[in-house]
Amino acid sequence: MTPGVNPVGAVDNVHRLLGHPSDLKGHLDAHGPLNVAHGRDGSWQQDLVTSLEASGLTGRGGGAFPAAIKLALAQSAGPGGTVVVNAMEGEPASDKDALLLTRTPHLALDGAQYVAALCRAVRIVICIPIGRDSVAMAVNQAIMARARYRYAPVREEIVRPPGRFLTGEESALINWIESARPLPVFRPDKGAPLRIGRRQALVHNAETLAHIALIARNGAGPFRARGMTEEPGTSLVTISGDVKYPGVVEIDRGTPLWDIAVRSQPVEPVQALLVGGYGGTWVGPAHLGTPYAPIPLRTIGAAAGAGVIVVLGKTSCGLAESARIARFLADQSAGQCGPCVYGLPAIADDVAKLARGEGSGEDIVRLHHRLDQVDGRGACRHPDGAVSLVRSALAVFSSDVAAHGQGHPCPQWRKPTSLRFPRPVRL
Amino acid sequence: MSGMRIRIDPVACEAYGYCAELLPEAISLDEWGYPIVDDRPLHPELVALAKRAARDCPKRAISLREKASG
Numbered sequence: 001m002t003p004g005v006n007p008v009g010a011v012d013n014v015h016r017l018l019g020h021p022s023d024l025k026g027h028l029d030a031h032g033p034l035n036v037a038h039g040r041d042g043s044w045q046q047d048l049v050t051s052l053e054a055s056g057l058t059g060r061g062g063g064a065f066p067a068a069i070k071l072a073l074a075q076s077a078g079p080g081g082t083v084v085v086n087a088m089e090g091e092p093a094s095d096k097d098a099l100l101l102t103r104t105p106h107l108a109l110d111g112a113q114y115v116a117a118l119c120r121a122v123r124i125v126i127c128i129p130i131g132r133d134s135v136a137m138a139v140n141q142a143i144m145a146r147a148r149y150r151y152a153p154v155r156e157e158i159v160r161p162p163g164r165f166l167t168g169e170e171s172a173l174i175n176w177i178e179s180a181r182p183l184p185v186f187r188p189d190k191g192a193p194l195r196i197g198r199r200q201a202l203v204h205n206a207e208t209l210a211h212i213a214l215i216a217r218n219g220a221g222p223f224r225a226r227g228m229t230e231e232p233g234t235s236l237v238t239i240s241g242d243v244k245y246p247g248v249v250e251i252d253r254g255t256p257l258w259d260i261a262v263r264s265q266p267v268e269p270v271q272a273l274l275v276g277g278y279g280g281t282w283v284g285p286a287h288l289g290t291p292y293a294p295i296p297l298r299t300i301g302a303a304a305g306a307g308v309i310v311v312l313g314k315t316s317c318g319l320a321e322s323a324r325i326a327r328f329l330a331d332q333s334a335g336q337c338g339p340c341v342y343g344l345p346a347i348a349d350d351v352a353k354l355a356r357g358e359g360s361g362e363d364i365v366r367l368h369h370r371l372d373q374v375d376g377r378g379a380c381r382h383p384d385g386a387v388s389l390v391r392s393a394l395a396v397f398s399s400d401v402a403a404h405g406q407g408h409p410c411p412q413w414r415k416p417t418s419l420r421f422p423r424p425v426r427l
Numbered sequence: 428m429s430g431m432r433i434r435i436d437p438v439a440c441e442a443y444g445y446c447a448e449l450l451p452e453a454i455s456l457d458e459w460g461y462p463i464v465d466d467r468p469l470h471p472e473l474v475a476l477a478k479r480a481a482r483d484c485p486k487r488a489i490s491l492r493e494k495a496s497g
Contacts, residue, residue: 077468186438186439188490188492336438337440337441338437338461339458339459339461340437343459345459373463377437379436
């Protein structure tokens with residue numbers, strides 16, 4: 001038997017997150033009990049670590065950090081901690097965690113139980129932002145059913161942080177849980193464990209935990225049977241923008257970007273894809289065949305981020321949309337670090353000016369200079385995301401930059417946005 | 428290469444700018460007055476000044492650390 005395989009595992013052996021039963025009875029029929037109590041000698045824990053290592057699973061919240069390494073570090077940081085299920089999903093263009101928790105809440109909750117057992121955590125906190133009420137209701141119902149049948153050994157509770165872009169940043173989330181301040185914290189050593197009081201806090205994205213739940217039961221095999229050899233498994237991706245069918249899809253990792261985008265049926269010829277999220281990267285026609293996986297994406301300067309793909313059609317102005325995103329990101333600054341507080345609005349102003357056709361060549365030079373100045377200078381990565389977005393816009397829409405910069409903006413810049421924002425963004 | 432490096436806490440920093448006056452060799456200011464630090468190890472002759480910059484920072488936003496690499 002493969003290490004970590006639960007004898008009463010999934011009914012079929014195909015690794016997938018979507019399409020599982022949403023109620024506890026169906027979940028039990030399909031997967032069997034959690035079985036985290038057995039193996040107090042540590043053999044079960046070792047099997048899970050081995051399976052996770054073999055699976056090659058990486059975090060699905062944006063960091064893409066290997067799950068096995070993160071858990072090995074957590075195991076050594078001592079018992080009594082909290083597993084924090086991060087379903088904050090502050091990216092306006094992302095729906096994957098909300099969908100996952102609504103459709104199949106038990107998977108992510110099980111993943112949290114496995115992590116808790118592995119690291120001897122005593123509490124599981126599921127963070128669902130204010131405003132995502134239907135998600136909270138689905139998870140609450142799941143938790144009540146689990147409590148009724150004494151299914152879950154570690155206590156599970158929902159908390160409702162404010163639904164701002166940055167609240168899901170892990171240090172901000174812990175800060176909120178501890179002291180009600182949803183602000184990122186300056187951490188000189190980003191690898192050091194986060195803590196609530198003196199106990200460690202293990203923050204995992206909801207999707208990552210759902211994968212862990214399946215790997216814990218079925219071993220690494222079914223997970224590795226999906227995706228590419230060097231980039232195994234599946235990923236949830238939210239597709240939006242100029243498409244007929246926006247929504248969440250589960251894709252094999254390594255699927256070319258274009259193949260993912262066409263699933264949602266673009267409604268017009270495509271000029272670029274926004275990959276990763278609003279703090280992500282524009283990808284132009286030359287790179288649409290890039291496999292959706294960290295390493296190939298990195299070679300074109302992109303990242304999977306929060307699993308977002310926005311399709312930009314030919315009738316949209318990439319600079320105008322980028323200006324709106326830059327403004328949104330500036331507005332979402334936590335207001336703590338000078339380079340972010342002053343730099344992001346200045347950058348957003350520059351891009352908006354360019355989009356309106358009022359920017360000169362000098363303005364473009366200054367914008368590049370500002371991007372260089374702001375990059376990497378916040379306590380968190382928020383300013384870096386804005387820099388990445390704008391830099392990629394200047395590269396991918398370079399012919400627009402030239403035309404707009406000479407006072408000849410494309411007529412499309414006045415078109416209403418195809419992007420999703422929590423509230424209208426001025427240009 | 429080993430050596431002292433300057434680290435700024437960007438949350439604490441409020442752009443007083445004394446550090447850049449004391450240590451222009453390693454610290455410059457951006458257009459909003461916030462310090463941009465040269466990430467390379469400090470020249471040994473500058474360490475005393477860097478310590479003073481850390482001590483004199485009104486927001487205690489500067490720290491020095493010994494670091495082996497990157």
